[in-house]
Structure formats: C-alpha cells, structure tokens
Amino acid sequence: MLNLSDIFAPSNQISNIEVNKESAKINHSLNVNVSVDCVVIGFDDKELNVLLIKRLQAGDEKAYSPYKLPGSPIYMDESLDDAAKRVLVDCTGLKYVSLEQFRAYGEIDRLRRAEDVQWLERTHGLASTPERIVSISYIAFVRQKKFRQLTETYQATWMPVSKLDDIDLAFDHRQIITDAIRKIRRDVEVQPSIVFEILPRKFTMLQLRAVYETIHGEKLDIRNFHKKMTNLKYIVQLDELEKDVPHRAAHLYKFDRVVYKRLRGSI
Amino acid sequence: MLNLSDIFAPSNQISNIEVNKESAKINHSLNVNVSVDCVVIGFDDKELNVLLIKRLQAGDEKAYSPYKLPGSPIYMDESLDDAAKRVLVDCTGLKYVSLEQFRAYGEIDRLRRAEDVQWLERTHGLASTPERIVSISYIAFVRQKKFRQLTETYQATWMPVSKLDDIDLAFDHRQIITDAIRKIRRDVEVQPSIVFEILPRKFTMLQLRAVYETIHGEKLDIRNFHKKMTNLKYIVQLDELEKDVPHRAAHLYKFDRVVYKRLRGSI
Structure with a gap:
C-alpha cells in the first residue's frame, strides 16, 4: 500500500510534536490529507467564548491570520477521535474535554489563501500541500470555569464570540465557528x-x-x-x-x- | 501545490463515471484519501430498511462482501456534499433525498480487509490504495414509499435492518449503519x-x-x-x-x- 510519508519524505518530518521513532510500532507520520479542528465553546457565566490559538511564525509578526482553531493534520497511527484529543491537549493544555464529532469541512477552495498554505508547509515541514485537506471538526460546549489552565505554547485564549468579527481567522474557521454556535442553539432548542x-x-x-x-x-x-x-x-x-x-x-x-x-x- | 493525480497517474483513471476531460475546468480526478458513504434509512410502514448496493466484479461471483453502502471517493472538483448527492444518484437512482452529514469514519484499520482494498483498486483503477481512506457518511431518514424507483446498475435494494446480521457488509459499513440507527433513535427521543x-x-x-x-x-x-x-x-x-x-x-x-x-x- 502506498505510504504518503514515502512521498513527502524527507521534508515530512514532524516538527512540533515529539516523536520517538524507536518506539513507534506503526507508521507515525502525518496524513496531510485529513485534519481535525476542535471548536470548544465556553460559557463564563456572562458570555460565549471560543478557544483559539495563535499561529507561531518566528520572525514573521505580520502573519496573515493570527488566530485559528486548535487543529492539525492527523497521524497515520491515530484515529480521528484520538487526533482531536491530542490536538486539544497539545495546543491548549485542556484535558478531559468531552469532544463530539461535529462536521467535516471539505470545500474545494478551503486552502485558497496562500498564507494559510505557506503556514501549513512551514509548520509541518511539507514540501508541498495537497489540493485540499478535509478537516473533521469536533465540538465541545463547556462550563469555562472548569477549564482555566491554558498552556502558553500557542497562546491559547478564550475569545468572546461577540468579538470574532474584528479578528482575522485562518482557513474556513469563521464558518466552522458560526456552524458550531448554530448547532449549540439548535441542540438547546430540542434538548434544554x-x-x-x-x-x-x-x-x-x-x-x-x-x-x-x-x-x-x-x-x-x-x-x-x-x-x-x-x-x-x-x-x-x-x-x-x-x-x-x-x-x-x-x-x-x-x-x-x-x-x-x-x-x-x-x- | 501537489496534485495527487500526478502521483497516482496514469493508473488513477476514472473507470466507472464518464469524464469529459475537455470540458473539465478544474482537476476532475479522484481524491482517493477521502470518500463519502450514504446511509439512507427507509420506513415502509412496517420496518426499517437500509439502502444497499452490490459490488460489481465481473467474473468474480464469490466476492467477499457483496453488499455495501452507496459510496465513492470524492473528486478533486466537488465538495463533500456534492459528492454525496452524486454518489446516491449514480449508485441508486434516488434524487431529492435530503442528506445530512452524519459522521466521519477514520479508524486506522478501516481498510484492513484485503478484499475491500482489491475491490477499491479494481473499481477505481488504482495502482495502490492509501493506508486509510477517511469516509464522511451522510444520513437520511425517509418515507420509503416516496422513493421506489431504484436503478439496477448496482442492484440497489432496500435491505431490512433486521436481516443485516445475516449478510456480509464491506469495510466498516455495519458499524456505520449501527451508528446511524442509534442516531435516529436518539433524534426521535429529543425531537419526536x-x-x-x-x-x-x-x-x-x-x-x-x-x-x-x-x-x-x-x-x-x-x-x-x-x-x-x-x-x-x-x-x-x-x-x-x-x-x-x-x-x-x-x-x-x-x-x-x-x-x-x-x-x-x-x-
């Protein structure tokens, strides 16, 4: 069977996450065709907030889209659910969040912005990016007070949903967040x-x-x-x-x- | 950007569906990393049925899993939703079914059965299959009487859910159908x-x-x-x-x- 890491190697080295090649039993390389994104919506007794991270681009402070949802391509040796859990912990430090699969995003042009693609390639050390990365989004609706301890690695932050209009968001993440809020509204309607x-x-x-x-x-x-x-x-x-x-x-x-x-x- | 068809060409020619290369404005080749599957559950005033198709394997009547959900890898130039609509019409003839995105299936071992992989490669003319194809499933719950006219191309049939235990199903389609029934049960609970x-x-x-x-x-x-x-x-x-x-x-x-x-x- 075709192993995508053979295609992308040697540029497809994992950069951000520690990998012990010795102990890896099966193919621990990125599957760059599929990613997961986590939409954690928190209520802080006053307003709804969404958990966002920042793109880290050394020496490039004018990055196009500084905010994004916690997300990553999946690894060959992890399921979608495991990928979502890993991503949330790695990007924000939040554990024990009950993530539910929400919706897959696969519009043809979701990688249309050059800045997004460049960032992907830089972050994951890819020589090139596939035409499309289908992203499986996960959602959680949480009592924010239970989840205060955010890691600083990607400057994870609770951003008020009411302020999203004023910030730039990567990829189709604005759409994903909008859909997530709509889903919560509908869920509350049928299941208060x-x-x-x-x-x-x-x-x-x-x-x-x-x-x-x-x-x-x-x-x-x-x-x-x-x-x-x-x-x-x-x-x-x-x-x-x-x-x-x-x-x-x-x-x-x-x-x-x-x-x-x-x-x-x-x- | 990397075009996966460059990697798989020339074996990655589309076999079952007619393609007019001249008129194609954008890359009309298969994206073999992502597929869609449609779970159409029908009620015929007596029992629940699921819409299944048969694998067509010329000269191979002892095919491992004769029944499967209507599904296909997506094309580079179609969205997930469009792919689901196309698949349902092409495989079963059913139009105007209100498909809703349901769940993505991406377990590491979903292509573990050699028979499934061989069938994929034969059907889509692939030289090889990726380690994993993540499938985005779509669901519809319909009044069966409205949807009688099935095409014969893939021998589309309404299979009683009560009889599924006795038949062999391809890939993880038994799991997908089980999850779909469970979802309908839960949906009816909260939204009769x-x-x-x-x-x-x-x-x-x-x-x-x-x-x-x-x-x-x-x-x-x-x-x-x-x-x-x-x-x-x-x-x-x-x-x-x-x-x-x-x-x-x-x-x-x-x-x-x-x-x-x-x-x-x-x-």
Missing part, C-alpha cells in the same frame, strides 16, 4: 438539558437567563422568561439564597434531571 | 417530530406504534402507548376513519406542527 451542564449546580434565574440570551444572541424579557422557566417542573426552586453577593440575594434553583427525563421521555 | 416525516399525513395509532417499535427495536404495550400518544396535544384525532381496509377501520390522526412548536418551543 444541555443548558444545565454549563451552569453551576445551584443557579439563579439571572444566570439561567444569561445562558439563554447568550446562546440566542439577544436580550429576553425578564418577566416572561421568569414565568416560563418557573412553569417548567424540572426547574426547582431551592429553599436557599445566593451567598456573598453585593446586591440583594436571589433565589437559587436546581435542575431536576429525573423529572426532566420523565416529562420529555419518549416511549 | 421526525417520526411524522416518515408517516403519511393522516395515520393510525397502529402505524404510529409501528414506527416507534421499529426505531426502538422492541414491542410496546398497546394500551400504554395509546394513552401516552393521545395525551400529547400535538397528536390530533381526526373525524375520519381509515378507508378500504379488510379489518375494522381505525381512527386517523394528524400531527399538529404548530402546537408541537408551541409546547416544546424554547425561549
């Missing part, structure tokens, strides 16, 4: 339990509303929202108030997963 | 409206139960089911009975999308 995974166990109506407003990208009427939410039997008011707040303490609520399942349960 | 897309506009409780039983793969208690369903305000009993049936005519029901949306509507 997702909302409670990114809230603290006990939350206020203000916090709950902030999630919905952020996901939908618009302000919601306070009274209507409160009424609608308290009518839902799986949102239970606790006999407890917020603590240590400078304003009047609000009631705390919890999500009752058992009631939720009973009410929405299919056959 | 899907069920009504594969039922006639007016349906009986028996038909509705048949869908649920088929999707869940188990018999359901008739009384409980009836009670649960008639309690749902978006399932509306009509002032009409079944016609032209040999048994006692049952009541007809319809799905009220407006009520459904209001009841389940998020903020």
Whole structure:
C-alpha cells in the first residue's frame, strides 16, 4: 500500500510534536490529507467564548491570520477521535474535554489563501500541500470555569464570540465557528438539558437567563422568561439564597434531571 | 501545490463515471484519501430498511462482501456534499433525498480487509490504495414509499435492518449503519417530530406504534402507548376513519406542527 510519508519524505518530518521513532510500532507520520479542528465553546457565566490559538511564525509578526482553531493534520497511527484529543491537549493544555464529532469541512477552495498554505508547509515541514485537506471538526460546549489552565505554547485564549468579527481567522474557521454556535442553539432548542451542564449546580434565574440570551444572541424579557422557566417542573426552586453577593440575594434553583427525563421521555 | 493525480497517474483513471476531460475546468480526478458513504434509512410502514448496493466484479461471483453502502471517493472538483448527492444518484437512482452529514469514519484499520482494498483498486483503477481512506457518511431518514424507483446498475435494494446480521457488509459499513440507527433513535427521543416525516399525513395509532417499535427495536404495550400518544396535544384525532381496509377501520390522526412548536418551543 502506498505510504504518503514515502512521498513527502524527507521534508515530512514532524516538527512540533515529539516523536520517538524507536518506539513507534506503526507508521507515525502525518496524513496531510485529513485534519481535525476542535471548536470548544465556553460559557463564563456572562458570555460565549471560543478557544483559539495563535499561529507561531518566528520572525514573521505580520502573519496573515493570527488566530485559528486548535487543529492539525492527523497521524497515520491515530484515529480521528484520538487526533482531536491530542490536538486539544497539545495546543491548549485542556484535558478531559468531552469532544463530539461535529462536521467535516471539505470545500474545494478551503486552502485558497496562500498564507494559510505557506503556514501549513512551514509548520509541518511539507514540501508541498495537497489540493485540499478535509478537516473533521469536533465540538465541545463547556462550563469555562472548569477549564482555566491554558498552556502558553500557542497562546491559547478564550475569545468572546461577540468579538470574532474584528479578528482575522485562518482557513474556513469563521464558518466552522458560526456552524458550531448554530448547532449549540439548535441542540438547546430540542434538548434544554444541555443548558444545565454549563451552569453551576445551584443557579439563579439571572444566570439561567444569561445562558439563554447568550446562546440566542439577544436580550429576553425578564418577566416572561421568569414565568416560563418557573412553569417548567424540572426547574426547582431551592429553599436557599445566593451567598456573598453585593446586591440583594436571589433565589437559587436546581435542575431536576429525573423529572426532566420523565416529562420529555419518549416511549 | 501537489496534485495527487500526478502521483497516482496514469493508473488513477476514472473507470466507472464518464469524464469529459475537455470540458473539465478544474482537476476532475479522484481524491482517493477521502470518500463519502450514504446511509439512507427507509420506513415502509412496517420496518426499517437500509439502502444497499452490490459490488460489481465481473467474473468474480464469490466476492467477499457483496453488499455495501452507496459510496465513492470524492473528486478533486466537488465538495463533500456534492459528492454525496452524486454518489446516491449514480449508485441508486434516488434524487431529492435530503442528506445530512452524519459522521466521519477514520479508524486506522478501516481498510484492513484485503478484499475491500482489491475491490477499491479494481473499481477505481488504482495502482495502490492509501493506508486509510477517511469516509464522511451522510444520513437520511425517509418515507420509503416516496422513493421506489431504484436503478439496477448496482442492484440497489432496500435491505431490512433486521436481516443485516445475516449478510456480509464491506469495510466498516455495519458499524456505520449501527451508528446511524442509534442516531435516529436518539433524534426521535429529543425531537419526536421526525417520526411524522416518515408517516403519511393522516395515520393510525397502529402505524404510529409501528414506527416507534421499529426505531426502538422492541414491542410496546398497546394500551400504554395509546394513552401516552393521545395525551400529547400535538397528536390530533381526526373525524375520519381509515378507508378500504379488510379489518375494522381505525381512527386517523394528524400531527399538529404548530402546537408541537408551541409546547416544546424554547425561549
């Protein structure tokens, strides 16, 4: 069988990630036709943020697209899922993120920008780049407070989604992020339990509303929202108030997963 | 940029699909690193079926895996979505199927069976096959009655899902089909409206139960089911009975999308 590393060798040496050639049992070289990208969307109790990294180009501070999603071509000896996990840890330091396969991106012209191609070739030491790299994107929607410790290697940062218009993004990453936000919006629509995974166990109506407003990208009427939410039997008011707040303490609520399942349960 | 057809040429000639080299504006050759597979699940008012095709191997009737999903490597000049549409039409004759991207398959050993590799090379005229072909699968869940006209080129057939255990399937297609059924089950759980897309506009409780039983793969208690369903305000009993049936005519029901949306509507 054709081994792509034979084609690209010797320029196809892995540059950024340590490789122990001795211990490698199977072909540990890059498969430059397929990549993974991770879209981690975090909620920080105020707004949605997406986890981005910077391109590192020594002596080239005017790089075309400084921000990108954590991503990389896959290796011959790793599955897509393993590649996504590796990429996220290597690029951002985040472990234990529950990544879900989201969508493959394979438009013909996704490598149309010369700057993107040059960066790929420089970073991965390729003599040339294939016409197209199909990227399998992974998505995670997380409570940001659980994932604070970012590595500095690629200057990983939580970028507010609201500020994305103002920054330049590599490849088709703007499209990928837009699709990811749309997916989260739709998922919350059909399965509201997702909302409670990114809230603290006990939350206020203000916090709950902030999630919905952020996901939908618009302000919601306070009274209507409160009424609608308290009518839902799986949102239970606790006999407890917020603590240590400078304003009047609000009631705390919890999500009752058992009631939720009973009410929405299919056959 | 590296053009993979340069590497594989001249063996990488397209065999099965007519190509007009003169009119091709951009590189119309196979990208053998990425393929698409279409999982079309049909409901025929009784059971779930999956659309399969046969491998054509002249003079080789003892082919290892006679059945497979409609699929093909993509062309350099088509997007993934376009490839999926083309494949489905070319292999089965089905047009206007609403295909949704489902999942990418990229396990290291998905080309582990020599028979699969040989078939690939013969069919597409490849001198060799890459170590891995990542396949982007597409899914559709359809009312089978709408899609009867299958072409005979690849002997496209609706295979009952219940009979899949008894047949041999190429590559990791058994896994892909299993995942697709699981996805439909989960989708119906969180978004029951899907069920009504594969039922006639007016349906009986028996038909509705048949869908649920088929999707869940188990018999359901008739009384409980009836009670649960008639309690749902978006399932509306009509002032009409079944016609032209040999048994006692049952009541007809319809799905009220407006009520459904209001009841389940998020903020």
